[in-house]
Amino acid sequence: MDIPSKFEHGKAESRWYNYWMDHGFFKSTPDEREPYTVVIPPPNVTGVLHMGHMLNNTIQDVLVRRARMQDKNACWVPGTDHASIATEAKVVAKLKAEGIEKLNLSREEFLDHAWEWTHKHGGIILEQLKRLGASCDWDRTLFTMDEKRYDSVIKVFVDLFNKELIYRGVRMVNWDPQAMTAVSDEEVIYTEEKSKLYYVRYKIVGEDGYVMVATTRPETILGDTAVCANPDDERYKHLTGKKVIVPMVNREVPFIFDSYVDPEFGTGCLKITPAHDINDYEIGLRHKLSSIDVFNEDGTMSTRAGLFVGADRFKAKELAEKELQKSGDLVKVEDYNNKIGRSERTNAVIEPRLSLQWFMKMKALSQPALDAVLNDDVHIYPAKFKNLYRHWMENVRDWCISRQLWWGHRIPAWYFDNNEFVVAENISGALELARKKSGKPTLKETDLRQDDDVLDTWFSSWLWPITSFDGINDPENEDIKYYYPTNDLITAPDILFFWIARMIIAGYEFRGQKPFDNVYLTGLVRDKQRRKMSKSLGNSPDPIDLIEKYGADGVRVGMLLCSPAGNDVLYEDSLPEQGRNFANKIWNAFRLVKSWKVDDEIEQPDSSKVAVKWMDEVMKRSINEIDINFKKFRISEALMITYKLFWDEFSGWYLEIIKPEYQKPIDRITFDATVSVFDKLLKVMHPFMPFITEEIWQLLLERKDGESIMVTRMPEANKFNKVVIAGFESVKETISAIRTVRKNKDIPNREKLELLIRSDKESFDIEFLPVIRKLCNLSGVSFVSEKQEGAASFMVRTTEYFIPFGGKLDVEGELAKIQEDLDHNRGFLVSVMKKLENERFVQNAPSNVLKLERKKKSDAEMKIKSLEERMKELGIRN
Template structure:
């Protein structure tokens, strides 16, 4: 035992804040988290990069705790563990924050040049970026901080641009006008995956359109009456006999009085609504397809900010939702509004700004996904890449089989600028190049105009979708497009821990990029975490005000307590119903461990030297049982890790430490007389076992385990639990017979405690025990265990025995345990108590049977209610039988 533990009293209270700071600083100073390629097998994890301007929230806490558990265990197992941290530039979110800051300073983005705006954006990033990574250190995250990567780093940015150029040259990136999701707040295009569909209470407006040259009208229902301004056709099903007479005619769009053709297309569902459809090609995906098939005019009636454009003719400059209110009034006054009904429908919202998106025809850059995605689909379906839990494979397959081309251009300034350069007004008058100098040469060649100058070129104003950079993350964090040594060593990575809601944003696309640029998977396993929810089942968020500050939780309960609280309630892929009491439980567990260790140190002899050992006393049942339990748990924990059941693994370690070691082993190992010191040999074994327990605990609760491990024995300056050897399972140290015997004795002790409680006997009252068992010799040899935990004056064991009169009993496996009570209680009073209880139970059963014998109740009551009564009857009859047997014993 090292001197600090022997001669300096361990503090009475566990103080997590001091200990956590001390050990994290030590780990960092000794560079234990840093990894460089060597001859060991690597274990690589890349962090899902949080937004550069983000702060720690509960989802981050859960995700990064799980990653840290996996990495710490791998490090102890001897792998070259490398956990790469970093942040994402988050184009939309970061630009919005910078614009808001500028607005507060009285500056409009439109008043700045692009370069001026970028200066402000970088200033914001340098000031606020990376805060979340510092916060993760408070959690204990054992990242290789020397490898911290930012998606706007120079080399990383180069890989993003080179990837764009490569895919363009392969014909897998193209530019085209297509329907996109438009965010009027951020004024940018969004991919399908950046749109959240919410069920909302809307209105369905029934509007009539006059058939040209007649007094006839057709009625059309819409939830977006403002888009009437962009209508260029009315569509009916060619098989709808109600409208056969309208074939070839025109309709008049109300208010704008635009004549539009009545077109025929079997896309229209004759059974839905009136069977007539208004067609607005510029503002609806399906309408756009109809417009393409029927060569319809396209009227873009909405500006980028959601106001009505000049093409809309009416309400120019008004906001779309203000127009919705006004146009309804105007339609009503014009006699075109038939009715308005309440209607529930799903509406798309921007994932970033939470505003209603607008479908919009727009010229954008796209990645052709169908061919690219095939290897990514095949290798998840055949389990080369394994999802945990596997249920997410079906969701993944559905998306991948129906994958759409990816819109990768964003109308922003913060981000990776698209490397396209325009030299003319023609649709194809552009080149894609890494630099303006290279672009000029290509433009001269493509145009055949050698007199073009740099002044004739204009670079595309848009930036790339943030996910277009982060899909390269497992490759680019190792500079894998330019240097081979590190990426060849660390890639593919091992485990990715992420949330299922970014399965398509990020996971699928990383897999696609991995097969496209490395010819192999980017990771072997994907562990999907659940969503952290409050006790009401709501997702925790700042806007709802239901999310605690993670740093406040750490300050109150310690990082270990919070880590345990998070892990205890989160099976893979299932949501976490978070309750702060879980963190409190984690804190109490720390105190339990601390007090147990402190108890051992207080019972050391200052004149002795202690050496932790796992060499046990082979004749001691308790030692053999505890050693067996440690080995059993090692094996079970390993199985849980293999199957990503981390919460199950932690619960097993928790039970091993709290129940087996603290409540049983230490209690049985301590001296018989108060004030006596521990036997040196017993103390050495207890310390050795404590050392193993701290190793098992370390990935989950690194700080307290390191603190105690360092106390247990003299360590060199370079020794640390975080790099010590992970416990290995030893089948030869699992003694099944001893486990079974000790568990029987445990049940006997528990039964004796229950009997004392039921009979009102003091824990200190001496009792007599009689045991009917065929295992008398071994029970006699280990009678001391019962004697140490119970006040027992005598024990009698035999294979043949009658149950003593006036005794309490318990059945433990095949053994029968009796406690004679005649000298301990008032027998007559006990008989009277039992008889009263019998009378009460008989009355209870009479009421239950009355219900069950009533055919009207049985036939008409809900099945669950009837079954509940049957359960009451079963339990009551069993209780009655037990009470009568007890009464008979006292006669």
């Protein structure tokens, strides 16, 4: 068989993915096995795969494939999110480009466009996940707005309303003037931006004087209904009971006192605009101030402003500045760094605004979810996020769930008469309630008007682990009973509050159970300079390009190698490159094994015999470590152990030992053992690198159609023999030392060497000697009791070795090396002696520590003694 020297990932990937799909290996239905369930964090339906998805879905696939090979009934449910505001914004933009304004469309017409867009772009991202190797049960693919999910959301809304956990009210909300909708607190991103602080004077009524106010928003002066100072501020005490005149509009407003005002900030005097600032709003409530909304929904000045009507709020700021300058009321302007809130979706500056919205009461609902995390019913990895979670949950505020959008789950409230409303799952239910409530049995459906708003996107995704198995509509169905609670949730920490916390809340509220056992938070993918990956920076590579260049396995390994739990991944191309190189290494090891001719007649060499024995133990040890790391969600670490197991132990040591001489055959026993070890290694590597492991596994032995590595059993952790491993470690040191001698003395590898060991044959462990002989190309090994003249020497542990060689000894070089070694050991001895000579140490230290220190001492002394002898010998001969 002619095997190419490089692994060709392209063909293998599509071939094996199709094979897995054709054989239904990803499918899951309830059975008697233990379930292992993961629900995907649903990506935006019209989105495309980015690096964050790659990381997060690679981890999910690793966990799912591993669980499947551990004979669990693994079920990974895929799906997409309708992404209310994001998708609507895209559709609006697309229509605008075609010359269509949303305002000119009916709700139905707009939704037709939105669905068309969704069908056109929807699901691309799921196809991309397949390229990565994701082993989702695609037959279960969901959408947050498909029929069952839609019905579930409506049911939940009605249920919470009936429990009086959802209410409608006028509150200060975060208003996005671009999308013209309210957004939740979590959707506002605050950043420091340069702005200006304006000092404006307000005339005191009935006096000649003025008070000075510092504000960042002169355009909202038009909505001022008071001026306020701290009650303890002596500077303003004389203004008690006075009134001041608001510039530009010349309105008389009261001067009030409230402890909210910080006397240190600005002039210590604050203008109060209850309609446009959350703190002013609260002060307004306390002091029963009226409130004047000077903005329209789109951020332009309203008729109530009285001035600049129709001007955009930013234009109005300039106009106000000019106007104040003209009247002389603008005293000075300072540069100022201000925290500005922007909408997560549109990046528009958020306007605090009073409006009538739907809210959910969070306090009582969130208690079980808080407890669950604090007492570890739900584990969060890494644990540092527990504090963050607690802090948020303890300070949770009511959730604004209504959005002034069309794309989403329409709020199931119907209005009739004068702003009376009822909440029901559908219009006929609503009609019944409305007739009862109004006492008018003649009310018709046409008398009812459904609320125009839709629900926040997260109001559907917070139900995801339940609705993935239709547990709201049909709470007793087989799937939900079997798969729920799910096992692991893998996602990024930036949606801890948006999503994770709320899912836990919903889990307890609607199933009386947590939604998952473990939450594993990945880091964010950044570039090498720690900048977030973003389209505008152009620093985000296209994952599909990477898969084509480095192979899916290479990209998966690259993502995982550098993503310790909770730490950000600093992406650079060298990562998938390392992954690809690893795949190539595996491929070439396979080529080597496959190239051997097996001869049943020849005997197994001793070196191979011990190599097989050692390799078995190393395998067991590594599988143990991998197990432990997976249990702690230390996936990078588990991969690194796997990587070193294959590259160093198997390829670097084992294969080198058993490799037959060029073009000579290998014995049957060693060959079979090697194929068996290789088979196990492939299984261990499969969750990380599904494609190449399947390809090689299929070629390693004859396989029948329908067989696949992905449905074999993962090798299990076992006890291992530490003595064998330790023995071989010292052999590695010896071999290294001999190689160093060769290098220093310029002795070519082909030239055979003789090794002399200064030891009794009886007390020396000779088991691994054949390995040393083979790897170092030795002509013979013998034991001596005396120092050897004309030989290079080295020490491993406390044993001295000699290699006689023809050349002249580099006495000075040798002396220098010994001196260095000696210094090190003497220094070490001093540090040990310091401890042992300290009476209090000897008295207080535990006995095992003491014993160890004594052993360190005697070892070091022995080593020093032989080094000194060696030095003397060299000195004499000099």
